Amino acid sequence: MKLPRITLVSLLTDSVTLKHMRVAGFHHAVVAAENAFQLAKERNICPDLSTKAALLHDIGHTDWEKQGEWDFESYDYFDIHPIKGAERAHELLTLKGEHLGKAREIALAILFHSGSSPINTNLELTPLQKLVMEADDLDEQESGRHHLTEIPLKEAIDRMEELDENIDIHLNRCDERCWNCDKR
Ligand SMILES: [Fe+2]
Ligand SMILES: [Fe+2]
Numbered sequence: 334m335k336l337p338r339i340t341l342v343s344l345l346t347d348s349v350t351l352k353h354m355r356v357a358g359f360h361h362a363v364v365a366a367e368n369a370f371q372l373a374k375e376r377n378i379c380p381d382l383s384t385k386a387a388l389l390h391d392i393g394h395t396d397w398e399k400q401g402e403w404d405f406e407s408y409d410y411f412d413i414h415p416i417k418g419a420e421r422a423h424e425l426l427t428l429k430g431e432h433l434g435k436a437r438e439i440a441l442a443i444l445f446h447s448g449s450s451p452i453n454t455n456l457e458l459t460p461l462q463k464l465v466m467e468a469d470d471l472d473e474q475e476s477g478r479h480h481l482t483e484i485p486l487k488e489a490i491d492r493m494e495e496l497d498e499n500i501d502i503h504l505n506r507c508d509e510r511c512w513n514c515d516k517r
Pocket of ligand 1: 390391414446447
């Protein structure tokens, strides 16, 4: 039996997402998800996995202090935001009832989304992981300015609603060649 897809809107509007996504910004998350959809179509990679991982890729950003001061050095060196992001996204997805195979692939794509991260050294990325990294990089601006662009939550929801419709259309026409997708 085909179960209903967990939508981008249901992920975006969850209280966990609303709390943590504010740190890196809704705009960057929405643009990354839209980029991921385009890349997924071009590369014949599952748009459901691609857009979910891109939407949630920076959900791990957090305060990280040492003796009361922002500690970028250890935050960056020890991969705090990709690790925390993978963990938060995995918990969110499984609580929503996401297929565990999909939750795993999305969490791993988030874990490896940062190209400059030490965690990625000597690692061969999967097509999905590469796609999510590129969808993120396409929105990158100097000095992290992509995290500062603001967007009303209503606009973010509307854009993800539109993307959900496009993903549904795409999945209905799916010819089962999408990478590692079980057509749920
Ligand atoms: Fe990131
Ligand atoms: Fe990002």
